[in-house]
Amino acid sequence: MEPMPHKEKYEYQGSCLVVNAPAKLNLFLLIAGKRSDGFHEIDTLMTKVSWYDSLRLEEGSSPGIELECRGRFWAPEDESNLVLKAGKLIFSELGLSEPNLKITLTKNIPAGTGLGSASSDCAAAIDGIDSFFSLNLSSEFKHSAACKLGSDIPFFLQASPAARCTGRGEKVQAVDLPLSDIVFQIFVPDFTCSTAKVYSKYKHSEKEYEEKLSEVNYALKQGYAEKICRLGINMLERACFKAFPEAEEFAEMQNNGEKLALSGSGSAFYRFFTINKLENYKKNAKIKNYSALGGSRLVSSNSW
Template sequence: MRLERRELSLVARTPAKLNLVLDVLGRRADGYHEIETVMVSIGLYDTLRFEPESSGRLELSLTGTPARLGIDPSLFPLDHSNLILQAAQLLQTTTGCPQGVRISLEKRIPLQAGLGGGSSDAAATLVALNQLWNLGLTPAELHPLAAQLGSDVNFFLDSVPMAVCRGRGEVIEPHPLSAPLHFVVVKPLGGLSTRDVFQHLDRSVPPRGCEPLLSGLRAGCPRMIGGGLHNALEAPAVSLSSEVAGTLANLRLIPAWGSLMTGSGSSCFSVLAHPVQAARAARRLRAMSDSQVFVVSSAT
């Protein structure tokens, strides 16, 4: 996440993520799932502009029309059901701050994609408004607020390139990336319901853990990295969506270190040795379907 001051405003550039490993360890007493996941930030960004509003109002708008952005308005409401405004309201309520804000969002991270765009935007809102409103909250004070908003928000709050995340996803253990990773990411036209995917999860399948992937990354070994990629939610997503199944099949036609679905879908990706190879793969994939295709590297 990058923050830049422009006159009285703040502009945040906030990344998407990929899950390189995702194990579901069980259901918790609070109804959430206990997970262990390796998340990596990638160079696909939303941009948010925060302008002070003295009346105390919280306003959210999109830069560009939803149709031009390829956004279904029913999937991205601009009212207080949106996680961005929920984050702003949570800060207001927690601190008693009387100030408001006008937020404009340039949306590039696809919706219902498993790329964490909503969580990333919420984290950017917490960090930016803490500064814009001169609240002076420490990271240790922001993290409990992030955990109230969603399972992935804490990862983006820390602005780390890669981390092992546990609990609901809110317990963050940063891990260094010794070299950048390069990806081609494919977002099918359709999305998936996270609830439906979890309901179809085969809970008898044991977790594989993060260490095989982390060992491969430390060694810089493509075979180990590819072998360490796994997502417990991929099988149920494939059973629910022919688009996800077809996307993975297309990705696996292209030489790569490995391919996987991210989060609860519907985006899938391949890891490649070089951005030139990723760009070449993207051209082939665009010819195979109408899906959105992105060439990205791990964010620094």
């Protein structure tokens, strides 16, 4: 079993443009408290990984944006899909009527699993529409559109493999962290976790936040991705287990006694190996395919 292959962001197929939309993992997730607008102030390090949805953009047969969803996993085909929302928002903010555009979304990554696939699809739609129609949208315009549609979307718009995201997630600072010799194994259960429900169960402890912040800052200063991953800090984990007890059960069943890290608000978990250790794990046949919704996937950090 090898890590899933990396893809370029854009593929040109005749007059069609294909945009690949990677999943993300939260390498740490701190919660600094609840804000007066109901959102939580977060501090998270995210990396994009080599598991992709894809959006194919081509000329449509009638005016307006048409969306078709395909692939192993479900996504809404109506206006609640963030891909359609992004398209509509862009043309309405530009004061333009919607062009003849057909988007085919191939859903390879399940939503509601903490892997950010709906957010990534949305960012890919923003970049893809900009590129397909040569709109030359400014990064401020795209960032502002992304913020209107969701907290994780700005992360997927910026062009670096890893970033530290603060505020409600929209303040994105690229982080230069050597991640290329790390392989992640993602476990995807056959249930999903609602992000809103997980946040609603979160109970803040300032002391815990301060302690975990100094742990991650210390690890970041040392500059080794492995040290950060080894901490496995996700301050939403308890809330996730409270809201979805099956998540705790799932993590215990998969891990052979080893602690797995939760990505985002769940339901996916992951563990990591440095590439040299991966060879040993393979020899000992400890990497299995699990018969969960999405099984398990080996991925590595994306290069863009």
